[in-house]
Amino acid sequence: MSRKNVLFLGLMLFSLFFGAGNLIFPPLLGLESGNNFGSAITGFLITGVLLPFMAIMAISLSENGLVSIGSRVHKLFGLIFAIIIYMSIGALYGIPRASNVAYELGFKQIVNVNGWLALFVFSLLFFGATYFISLNPKKIVDRIGQLLTPILLVVLAILVIQAFVKFEDIASPAKGSYASSPFVKGFVEGYFTMDAVAALAFGIVVINALKDKGANSKSALVKGTLGAGVIAGLGLAVVYVSLGWIGRVIPGENDFANGAEILTVASDLLFASGGGLLFGSIVTLACLTTCVGLTNACARFFNEIYPKIQYRSYVAIFVLIGLLVSNLGLNAILSFATPLLVFIYPISIVLIILSLFQHFAGGGKMMYRLAVCVASIFALYEALTSIGYEVEGVTGWLDVIPFFEHGLGWVLPAFVAAMVGYGMDKCNNEVIE
Structure with a gap:
């Protein structure tokens, strides 16, 4: 397994984890933790980075991935629990949520539209791109690791560098639980990113990508997964700290409801009229890469447990379900x-x-x-x-x-x-x- 392949696999894994939820949690943590930002972000990194890394490694060490881990409780439990995991964070939640967040926080930042028709048209385009990228699983590392992830990182870097240059670090008191127990509060916020659960689904993507690149022995799979996990984990840690810092130093006394509002205002302050375009691009790319990863993971998993239906058919099924559920609206999906x-x-x-x-x-x-x-x-x-x-x-x-x-x-x-x-x-x- 070449270092180049491991690098691209690590970039792919980073991009699969880094969805819209990961984008908007750290800025709000930075805003509310204030002077206790260091303790809060440390707790966040444990559950937002370390736990997903542990999940990926657990999958790589298991002979049959998530199913074999659950089967240690009972064989039937292992199968049912794996199906629940893939359906909940995939077709019924993760996939349509990615599309909705991309529409609400991405597309609408670029184009001033509203209504069900605009959501439907956007969903068609979004899931069309998801279907195309997911169609050939052997090229997923090339398409995400070499193309989408670098674009996403460049756009994020532009935003973060501008913030470091223009925003001033002024002392501010911590709010709520961040004042009394910042580490625990940050730990819980990272817990609710649900990335540890997503990692159980993404594990099969990593393992199959390694096999497609020629890593067939267990030692090669574990070594490749370890390298990719370290790269993805370091990338996530740097981005989380940077985004949290933007929330920590954003000027003004605005009462923000969520991290999306913080990043929107920060983009406007840093880039004026181009801020909406920049932030919209970040969100859309983050959601697209996550959606592709979830679609690929779900399709590969169900193809393995019921191979009579082809992989491409499973991709079409999950894309169609995602398209239909996403048009119910984000609030309905979350509830x-x-x-x-x-x-x-x-x-x-x-x-x-x-x-x-x-x-x-x-x-x-x-x-x-x-x-x-x-x-x-x-x-x-x-x-x-x-x-x-x-x-x-x-x-x-x-x-x-x-x-x-x-x-x-x-x-x-x-x-x-x-x-x-x-x-x-x-x-x-x-x-x-």
């Missing part, structure tokens, strides 16, 4: 997907960490089953509360669990359950290396 994502994310993190732990220290089914069961209970509670359902008599005693108020109450109980399960596997001589 439908949020409970599902809140449910699957803790389970995904547990599987990622245990998979890596097993590679170095071994582990058996009880370790996986107990940890996933405990995480699932907390995840179900969070999913129910996200749709407004109150579980009477539960919240009071759950409040004593560390980080429960931040939505991370599952972390310590799942860790304890995993260690108990690991001990049981040791006693029963069922630890598998």
Whole structure:
């Protein structure tokens, strides 16, 4: 595996991760964390960069990717959970969300349009480009790694460099939770980028891209994935810190609702009339590359579990579903997907960490089953509360669990359950290396 191929694969992976959500979270963190920006962005980088990197490595170390990781709980669970992951962050959420965000924060910044017809026409063009790029999976590294990613990085660099030159770093107080616990707040914000879940889907793209470039042995796959992951992780870290810094130093006392507004205003301040065009280009490219990655991942996954339908047909199916769902509007997509994502994310993190732990220290089914069961209970509670359902008599005693108020109450109980399960596997001589 040549260094050139690993470099382009790393650029592709960076671009697949760097969607519109990743673009708009850091600036708001920078604005609200103020003088505590350093602690806040450190927490954000752990969950926004380190966890996705761990997920990619976990997939590369598994013989059959996400399915084999989930099968350590139970074979049927592994298949069903993998399908839920791909459908939730793919056709039912990630793909149509990318199109909608590209339209709302990208296209509408360039062209002053409104209404369902404008969204429909844009969706046709957006998904037409997605279909074309995704059609030949063997060229995805060339098309994204060598073409789209460099363009995206150049546009981002122009914005960031101008901000470093023109904006003045003035001390400002932190707001809300960033004042009392900036690291934890930043950690949670990175948690909600959902990149660790997306990495479970993107893992198959990386593995297949490596195989297409001639890496057939497990050691070559792991080495190539490690190199690509480091490149993508470093790129994401630099961009996150830069975008967060823009929010930290943007002048004025504007009351911004989200990071998109911050970047829009920053673009206007730095480039006047050309600001909207610049920001719109960034968002559209970021969403397009993410959409291509999700489409490719979903199509390759379902083609492997049901090969009677060709890869190209799966691409067409997911593009068509994305086109239809995206025209429901962003609010409808978010309201439908949020409970599902809140449910699957803790389970995904547990599987990622245990998979890596097993590679170095071994582990058996009880370790996986107990940890996933405990995480699932907390995840179900969070999913129910996200749709407004109150579980009477539960919240009071759950409040004593560390980080429960931040939505991370599952972390310590799942860790304890995993260690108990690991001990049981040791006693029963069922630890598998």
